[in-house]
Amino acid sequence: MGMQCAVCGKKPAKGNHYARRGKAKYLGGVGRKVTGISRRTFRPNLQSIQIEVNGNVQRSRVCVQCIRSGKVHRPQKRKPFQMPTSL
Numbered sequence: 001m002g003m004q005c006a007v008c009g010k011k012p013a014k015g016n017h018y019a020r021r022g023k024a025k026y027l028g029g030v031g032r033k034v035t036g037i038s039r040r041t042f043r044p045n046l047q048s049i050q051i052e053v054n055g056n057v058q059r060s061r062v063c064v065q066c067i068r069s070g071k072v073h074r075p076q077k078r079k080p081f082q083m084p085t086s087l
Contacts, residue, residue: 003043006051006060007071010044050075 004011019036023029045064050057052075062072 003046004061005044005046005063005066007062007066010063010065012041012043015040015042 002011017038017040018034019038020032021035022032025031046061047064047067048059048061049067049072050059051062051072057075066072
């Protein structure tokens with residue numbers, strides 16, 4: 001599946017890295033100058049976690065935005081505590 005979120009399908013995006021020099025105008029300089037532009041990739045923050053899908057627990061790679069927003073359902077670690085029934 002590669003570098004892709006299993007829930008929302010987020011994958012790497014292309015972009016630019018700007019190398020600048022100089023001092024910003026609001027700090028008293030003459031402004032920032034672009035000295036170079038190189039291509040880069042913005043990668044999603046993927047975490048390999050266990051999620052529950054249709055009652056089955058499976059391990060998949062999910063982006064942090066989906067985990068924090070509650071789009072994935074995490075399985076229970078153990079059964080909840082129950083008081084013993086007395087006869």
